[in-house]
Amino acid sequence: MPKIALYEPDIPQNTAAIIRTCACLxxxxxxIEPCGFLLSDKRFKRVAMDYFKEGExxxxxxxxxFFEEKKNERVLLMTTKxxxxYTDFQFQKDDTLLFGRESSGVPEFVHKKVTHRLRIPMVENKRSLNLATSVAIILSENLRQIRIQ
Incomplete structure (x- = not known):
């Protein structure tokens, strides 16, 4: 089962959309806490609907x-830096796919702790994709690759 990790997410609607994507795929x-919102936030609940089960x-x-628990696993950071x-990378079944905070990515020490750093190719002069969109793109490629291994 692929693992998606969110570093201190700060937009409730994105996190809720990612919950739905993970549940469906x-x-x-x-x-990774702290979150920039409460799980009781109505914007979060409206998008997550019945897909959010806290125990899952x-x-x-x-x-x-997080990194202590992952010390024996590959953690792949998705970053514009x-x-x-990602299209030139070979995913493995036990990879954890780490995505940064919407407003600021991840701090430098996180960049140094990960196994690999990957990016989604984009046209020049564009800052970044929406976090939920990025998760869907990377997770889809991860699933495609590990299902054919």
Whole structure:
């Protein structure tokens, strides 16, 4: 089962849309806290609908706890700062796909802790895709690759 990890997400509607994507595509969701919103936020609940089951999401108190739990696993950071396009990368079944905070990505120390950094190729002079869209793109490629292995 693929694993999607969100680093301190701060937009409730994006996190809710990612919950739905993970539920529909069979991925496990992991959230590194603190979140920039409450899970009781009505914007979050409206988008997540009945897909959100708190027991199915793993919450980490902070990034130190997350990386301690992942010390024997590959953690792949999706970032606009990477040089390797995700289309040129070979995913493995136990990879954790880490996505940064919508407003600020991840701090430098997270960049140093991950196994690989990947990017989604985009046209020049565009900042980034929506987080939920990025998760859907990367998760789809991950699933395509691990199903043919």
């Amino acid at each position: 069979g991925a496990k969701l992991e959230i 999401i793993i919450f980490y108190q902070n990034s130190e706890h 990477a040089s390797i396009p």
